[in-house]
Amino acid sequence: MEHHPVPTTVLWDIDGTLVRNAVSPGNLYHQALERAMGQELPQLVGHQHGRTDAGIIAEHVRAHELGDEVIPLVSRHLRDLSEERHRSGEHRVAAPGAAALVARFAGLGWRNGLLTGNSAFRARVKLSGAGFDVDAFDWDHSYFGDEAVERAGVTALAAADLAGTRAVIVGDTPRDGEAADAVGIPFLAVATGVYDVDALRRTNAVAIARDCVADAALIEDAIAALPPLRPADDD
Structure with missing residues (x-):
């Protein structure tokens, strides 16, 4: 297919898309809450794929009937735990072909950005641990979920920045698709996470x-065939 010279940004999800999901997803959020409270707590919330860090932390805090003022402290402990695991050698594994496709898109002149529920810090830790060159990504055109409780809040920032250019969100969960739909960014699904092709057809x-x-x-x-996003001032 011919690739027209339209500025193109590929916004990659991380967990389940660029890297394999963790063996025990969700445990780190609970451990961060326990550190913040200084005691062991029952785990009341299961991991929900496609959520933002801020949303998962808020759900853990509220499930224990704690005040939202605890959330920033839990977020700091989540960062610390992520760094500790990385330094101990507990690294994520790249999804097959993901790094090669990032390189291929860069060769086409496309921008590789990130759109993830993680913070920028946790994104760097996961990607570097999985063997990615973090400089292969445009961090000025990447969007993170450490402050947005809902993923659509992250996609809204991307839509505003990239209006009038071609952009696509590549992700592995229906939540990625719902957040993309909410702001009019096309969604391209990859069945490398917990959802198979049949589930993603919905x-x-x-x-x-x-x-x-x-x-x-x-x-x-599929990306090359996409039209540009509508300018922000269009009805």
Whole structure:
């Protein structure tokens, strides 16, 4: 397919998309809450894929009937725990073909950004631990969920910044798709997380890839065919 010279930004999700999901997802948030409170607590909240850090922390705090003023402290402990795990050698694993596709898009002149529920710090830790070159991503055009309770708050920032250019969100969960739909950014689904191809067909994805190896060409062609986002001042 011909690639027209329209400025293009590929906004990658991290967990389940660029890197494999953690073996025990959600435990770190609970441990951060325990550190903040200085005691062991029953785990009342299960992990929900596609949520933001801020949203998951808020749910843990409220499930224990604690005040929201605790949330910033829990967030700091989450950062500390992420760094401790990284330094101990507990690293994430890159999803097959993801790094190669990032390099391929850069070669086409496309911008590789991030749109993730994690903070920028946790994004760097996960990506570097999985063997990615963090400088392959445009951090000035990346969007993070450490302050937005709902993922649509993150996608809204991206839509405002990228209006009038071509952009796409690549993610592995229906929540990624719902947040993209909320602001009019196309969603491209990859079945490398907990949701399979059949489950992702229930989203409005412009394409659904099995992974970044078998369907690398499908992903590239689907992005190349997208029109620019509507300018922010359009009705």
